Amino acid sequence: MTRPTRQTLPEGALDATDRAILNTLQEGFPLTPRPFDDAGAPLGLNGAQLIERLSRLREIGAITRFGPFFDAAAMGGDFCLCALTAPEADFDRIAALVNAHPEVAHNYARDHELNMWFVLATPTPEGIAETAARIEAETGLTVWQFPKLQEFFIGFRVQA
Amino acid sequence: MNDLDPIDRRLIAATQAGLPLVEAPYAQIAGQLGLTEAEVIYRLTALLDLGIIRRIAVAPNHYALGMTANGMSVWDVEDAEAETLGAQVGALDFVSHCYLRPRAPVWRYNLFAMLHGSSRGEVEEKRAILRDLLGPACRADDILYSTRILKKTGLRLRDG
Numbered sequence: 001m002t003r004p005t006r007q008t009l010p011e012g013a014l015d016a017t018d019r020a021i022l023n024t025l026q027e028g029f030p031l032t033p034r035p036f037d038d039a040g041a042p043l044g045l046n047g048a049q050l051i052e053r054l055s056r057l058r059e060i061g062a063i064t065r066f067g068p069f070f071d072a073a074a075m076g077g078d079f080c081l082c083a084l085t086a087p088e089a090d091f092d093r094i095a096a097l098v099n100a101h102p103e104v105a106h107n108y109a110r111d112h113e114l115n116m117w118f119v120l121a122t123p124t125p126e127g128i129a130e131t132a133a134r135i136e137a138e139t140g141l142t143v144w145q146f147p148k149l150q151e152f153f154i155g156f157r158v159q160a
Numbered sequence: 161m162n163d164l165d166p167i168d169r170r171l172i173a174a175t176q177a178g179l180p181l182v183e184a185p186y187a188q189i190a191g192q193l194g195l196t197e198a199e200v201i202y203r204l205t206a207l208l209d210l211g212i213i214r215r216i217a218v219a220p221n222h223y224a225l226g227m228t229a230n231g232m233s234v235w236d237v238e239d240a241e242a243e244t245l246g247a248q249v250g251a252l253d254f255v256s257h258c259y260l261r262p263r264a265p266v267w268r269y270n271l272f273a274m275l276h277g278s279s280r281g282e283v284e285e286k287r288a289i290l291r292d293l294l295g296p297a298c299r300a301d302d303i304l305y306s307t308r309i310l311k312k313t314g315l316r317l318r319d320g
Contacts, residue, residue: 009224022220029179029216031201031208036183047183054218055181065219067178068204074212075164075172081261099311107310110232112302114266116310117232144264146272150243152250152258 009060017043021053022062029066077123079105081146082132083114084139091115097138103131114144164212167195171203172212179216222256227276229283231303233290234269238297242270245294249273252293254286268300280305 014022020043030038036047043050057063072079086094091109098104098118107118120131132143164172170193179185186204187197207213222230237245242260249271250258257274273290277283287303294301 007224008226008228014225022218022225025218026220027215027217029218031186031205031216033184033186033197033201035185051181051183057218058181061221061224063218064221065178066181066217068172068175068207068213068216069219070172070176071211071214074210083267095310104311106312108306109308109310110304110306112304114304117304118311144267146261146264146267148259148261150246150260152246 007061009062013060014057014062017045018053018057018062021050021057025054025066072121073125076125077121078125078128079148080120080128080132081117081148082120082135083117083144083146084135084141085114086116086139086141088115094139094141098135101131101135103127167193168203168207171195171200172207175204222276226278229277229280229305231275231280231283231287231305233273233275233287233303234301235271235273235290235294235298236263236268236300237271237294238299239270241297245297246271248293249290252286252289255290269302275303 024043025039029035032038034047036050040047040050045053054063054066058066084094084098095107095109095116098116099107101120103120103122105119105121107116109115110117120128122128122131128145128147132145135141136143171189174189174192180188182188184197186200189195190197190200193200204213204216208216246258246260249255250273254275254277255273256276257272259272260270261272263270271294275283275286275290277286283303283305287301291298291301
């Protein structure tokens with residue numbers, strides 16, 4: 001359903017109502033029998049209109065997901081941000097070794113001495129250390145673990 | 161976490177790809193699982209209260225929305241002040257995520273804030289605002305721009 005894109009939408013693709021939807025629905029969505037009606041009301045939309053706009057926003061790739069966000073740790077699993085330093089000449093091979101693990105949820109190249117940053121998501125807390133150890137064995141590189149100690153979340157505002 | 165019974169697990173599996181865009185989404189999920197709409201709403205509410213669901217919301221695609229410059233800003237902040245300052249950083253509307261993480265022998269930074277802008281110049285302006293906010297409690301900082309997405313998949317949970 002998602003369009004994994006790094007493309008930017010053309011100017012004017014979103015109107016003020018679309019931007020209000022993006023800002024408001026990042027905060028939360030009602031758990032009521034007719035949630036689109038309830039969420040749409042403060043935006044001046046009925047449920048059908050809100051659904052139509054959300055469908056379009058998803059189709060054009062303005063949103064990547066709509067629904068519950070689960071906390072892996074609360075479900076008994078864990079998440080951990082990890083980083084390693086891959087030699088430039090060997091970068092793609094190392095990336096392939098890292099990405100081959102299903103526990104690697106995302107992986108980004110970054111411009112720093114620690115040049116590969118990835119997130120491990122495992123169904124058990126022990127899975128993080130186990131997966132990191134396997135990656136270390138396969139790559140011969142140290143996997144530094146940066147687990148989240150505390151999170152401060154507010155979201156991201158689209159200019160209205 | 162052992163609070164999840166088999167019905168919760170099926171409910172998580174049924175909603176982790178997203179909520180259906182229909183006027184009564186919880187009734188539709190209930191139909192798929194052989195539950196009542198009231199039970200689906202009750203269980204989702206309980207999962208939200210337990211923190212297993214962090215929120216039900218849209219995730220905007222920063223890239224599609226013109227935020228093509230994305231930097232992971234990192235800060236070496238006095239431990240005693242890190243929590244208070246982290247909350248202030250997280251409350252800024254241009255910070256999408258903000259975390260406290262442990263330091264490592266090769267890594268002195270403990271506060272991470274994701275910054276987004278339409279250009280690196282814009283991201284750097286936001287970084288300057290953070291630097292002012294953190295003041296002398298911050299001893300050093302850096303920013304890591306992502307140069308490539310190497311992998312991106314969502315969290316996948318096993319059913320049951």
